[in-house]
Amino acid sequence: MATLAPAGDFRTSYRADMTIFPTRGSRLALWLGLALVAASPLVFGRYELGLLINIGIMGIAALGLNILVGFTGQISIGHAAFFGFGAFASAYAHDTWHIPVVLCIPLAGIATALVGLVFGAPAARLKGLYLAIATLAAQFILEDFFARAQWFTGGVAGRITEPFALFGWVADREESFLYVVLAWVILMFLGAANLLRTRDGRALVAVRDHYLSAEMMGINLAYYRTLSFGIASFYAGIAGALYAHYLLFVSVEAFNILFSIQFLGMVIIGGLGSVMGSLMGAAFMVLLPEVVQAGADALAGSAIDHALKLGASISFLREMAVGAAIILFLIFEPDGLAHRWRLIKAYWKLYPFSH
């Protein structure tokens, strides 16, 4: 996806052009980043680790949505519903058929992908705003289904889930679950990066860029639009299942439209059509409420706090921050954090001759 190659950066073979990590620096940064996350339980408390886990889970779901929105150019306002379906599916599979949680997570992903394909059927024929409205309807229908299907979701009471376990190692704490999420994040992000190097991945991008040309080159539009819906749902399902086994409890109300919008916000803020951007966007969205909270805490007790009732209405302030962030990014940085990151990298690479 490197659209901006600085002068002097030649690729002399197709192989070099298609590597996921083009420079030694990027490979080094990757290992360093992984090592830092793996070592973080030594430094951070449970709260900070929880944030890291959330970033990982949301990052997986946002990546799925980015494959749909950023790479295929479709739109979905029902991602949270699929996320929720994955969460319930994993818990249900474990409780009903006593499948180990390790296997439940990919199973939930596949089940969600199938549901996604059903709702993706309109996606094969619709695009743009019509699809947005269809997925909006899917969101409400699935939410209603969650509230009604007591056998599946536990109804209003919610559903208690079992912790992740592997050969007697139980990941029921932040310190241990972090590694489960980390493994899945690596798997899913490598999967997406590799998908985009295949014929199918390029077909998705072609559908986005000019669907008429894509069709003339022999790409089956209906097939690839539905496929990308399925892939997005698969990612949402995996992330939902991880979420369920992290919180050990799934409630019916959690997967509302605001949650769906947050996923879209992650994709937009991170950068449409950028794999790493999805993770950046997720990190932004997870940390934004913390920043708002910190801001409110800093003002606690002051005159502003009393005048504006900051402490009591922190949840509204968070929602407002989400909305404002989406609008501001769309107006001032429509290519998202990933683009800004590329600019910064290019600046340092070319310094002091940046022109």
Place this chain on the structure above:
Amino acid sequence: MDSALLLQLTLNGLIVGALYGVVAMSFVLIYKASQVVNFAQGEFLLVGAWVCWWLLTDWQLPFWLGFLVTLAFMTAFGMILQVVVLRPLIGEPVISVIMATIGLGIFFQALMKWIFGVFAKPFPPIFPVEQVSVLGLQVQSVYLLSLGISLLIMLGFAWFFTLSKHGLAMRATAFDQQVAQSLGISVPRVFAMSWAISAMVSALAGVVVGVVNGVSSALSFYGIKVFPAVILGGLDSVVGAVLGGLIVGLLENWAQYLDAHWLNWGNMYGVAPFYALILILLIKPYGLFGTKNIERV
């Protein structure tokens, strides 16, 4: 069969449907003029109703004055939103524009909750509440009033678009922007005007609902119910929007009747329009009256 209940529900459906029709009309107005799908339409109702409520209770203004100030405020509000948020996004992909309006939606919904709280608050009594008998049914007079206001707004729209100069300019812009521009119509002004009018009319509907049911964030749900209505009627048809609104209102209430008597699924009132929406999108995505030029693949 409980025919009295069915009749009552039908009447309710018409009253609510007329309001949906009004909101759908103002939604279509924005879409026709500036090709923006406004996911924040419900928040126009919400903001309008809260502002009017605030003027009437905290400032103790008489109703007519508070109402006029609200309409003036909402006109400015819609115009400012268009100029500040939507104008920079002209020419951006449809996803960006949709997301911007969604962002506006959550922002203002949360802002209203922050300022006015989450609980429904009743309007000060403005009209005498009494039961009126229509066709042997007991109906509150406020409901009839809301139906009357809805019809008035619709007539106003019809007048505006067929006879007034600005309305004709808007239709010209919707038909072909370049030709309209070459005839001396200021397209940016038409865009701003369409948002202003849409916000004002939605706020009017919001005040009506607020007077009847009290003001709460549930008002913004009208903005979501508007989608089944406009898709059914056709996204770019004003007549279709009105009809679609009425049909959705009736559908909701009949679904509730069906549910209460035979299905016992619960909550059909809220979900039935969305099932209908998916069906329409699969069968006839351009709706009853929409132009059939949407791209099919």
